[in-house]
Amino acid sequence: MTTTTTVSPAISSLNKDKNNLGRYFALLCFIFGGVGLILNVIILTRRSLRSNPCSIYFLASTFANLFIVFVSIPVRFLTAGFNIDPTIMSLANCRLQYYTFWLSRALSSWYITLASIDRYLCSSISIRIRQWSNKEIAYRMIAITTITVSMAYFHVLIYFTIDVTKDRYGNITSLSCNGQKGDYRTFAAFFHLTCYTIIPPLLMFIFGLLALNNIRRHGMLVFPSVQGRTIAKCINRKNRKTDRQLLLMLILQVVCIFLSTTPLSVQQLYSTFTANFAKDAFKMAQDSFFLAVVGNISFIAHCSSFYLFTLAGSIFRRELKKLLLIRRCLKKRHQKQELVTVETTITRPTKF
Template sequence: MSNIIDTINYLNQVTTILVVTICLASFIPGVIGLLLNLIVFTRPSLRHEPCAFYFFSSTCLNLFIILIIVPVRILSNGFNTDLADRNLGICKLEYYTFFIVRATSCWLIVLACIDRYLHSSSNARMRRLSSLKIARLAVGSICILSIISYVHMIIYYEIGNTTNQFGVIISKCNARKGFYRTFNALWQMIMYSLCPSLLMILFGCLTLNNIHQRRRVLPIMGENNRAIRRTDSQLLRMLTAQVLCIVISTLPSSVERLYLSITENIVKDSIRVAQENLATQTVNAMTYFAHSTTFYLYTLTGAVFRKEVFKIFHRCFRQNHNNPVNISNDSNRRIILEKQQRNINATSDLNKP
């Protein structure tokens, strides 16, 4: 019996340490990277690119995830402090909002994949659909659709009794037990990871096919044309890297959620509950990497993105370097003006009768 308790306590300690470590690893680099993303995607060279607008919109939602959702989850999973488990209104609003934001962020990347497909098409009518105006309409539409598609969570989320990793019955905000909990897990799997991931891969493959076809048909002519194609190719690489990160980070969590809903009626001992809690909390924490690593993925895969980042740092460094010179110049100018004023005063004193 003592060995069982020791094993459970050990698993729970590992869970807490692992979750807090992963969340902090997402939080600190994530905030820095996402703020730099916002600056880069508003630069003149990328500001009018529809794909960059999708990246910018997704970055705004990712910033909400890192600044709001991650700290809440650190308090909840690491220190067992979550107001959603105590107040029904907060329970419904918290999970509804958090699910919408995370799913919408992924769907915006799907729109970016569709935009690259349209942009690379040999059909001029389809290429015209890749525009900033269409991008703004698409972002607004996907946000509205996400809000509507998750409205069932406001109705069916509730505070119920469950057995925690210590084998103690506690109150927990969760989907209503029974059919809806299975439906919700399946819905989250489809809307958050499976469907977006498959669509990203599909349109990524279609885009590559378009690029290969156009290279065979149209020769690359002109320096301006080469620059445009280089930018398009780099945006596609940035998009591919983020797609792979989203697939790897989100799919295990959705599968684990579906597994828990299917096996909820099975009687489990305390060790199994602790093991499942370790797996669940770990894969849930890993999903934040899909939202916090975008800057580093873009920097590694996109030369145009790196160029803009270097310009920003160079400008900041140059301004900081020039400030002391400016200060010294201002001081020298002030001293010269004071000397001139003293000379004028002295001359006026000599001319007095």
């Protein structure tokens, strides 16, 4: 049996490690995730990619991830690093922030799920099925998904509250933004678990396998039909290569999402099933620490897309190189213009 004198330092050590992990991990995600996502927006909106429906889904997911990186992660940094929790400042702030936090993470995963479905449609041998892979359908599906998921999470704006924890003397020991105690808290945990960490990765995995099966069966990617009976071979080859690269980028991101969110799913299931078990202070500190670890790991799925795209997609790397070359050329041109201006000023005769 662990004594109180040994438990207290252990609890303090776990809490300190949890806060340090949250502080530094949030800072890394903010820096590298922010830079990568901004580059994502620039590259995915370039001419060679912006007309592809899969790129449109990637772009929608990038915008959701931008909210996570520039809003959710700074809040996490303040909470872990400086013990400042903006969610407990007011009831409205509590509900609004949790609603947007959960919604943005769920939408990011669902947009990638749509991209997986699009790759399956795009690789089908049936012309009728391939016709569902186009820009117009992509925009409609993004709108429908955004509205549906936003409405599904609307209960957070109603039933979340600031939870007050008191000691046996009636003194307030902690405040936290959470779902109302009882059945709703269990429902909210299972709901977010299902909509964010179970169903989207499962659908990504299923449709990813189906897309790979289509490619294996036909020996090549088949693309959405376009108007006209004939297509130039060079254009067809270019489209095939683009779609193949987008599929590779998608597969790598699906694997990353699955690996980074699965530990969170397991930990949340454990927390839900053991919520009514008697736990001592040290066990509660351990659970809190492990939840913080897997919670931080889950943010990798929202911060790493640029680096995964760069690793897997040669077309993405090519567009990145073009972007860097354009910036370099513009910089040299600007320096040359400044040099010409200085030389003109020096050689100009002085008037007396």
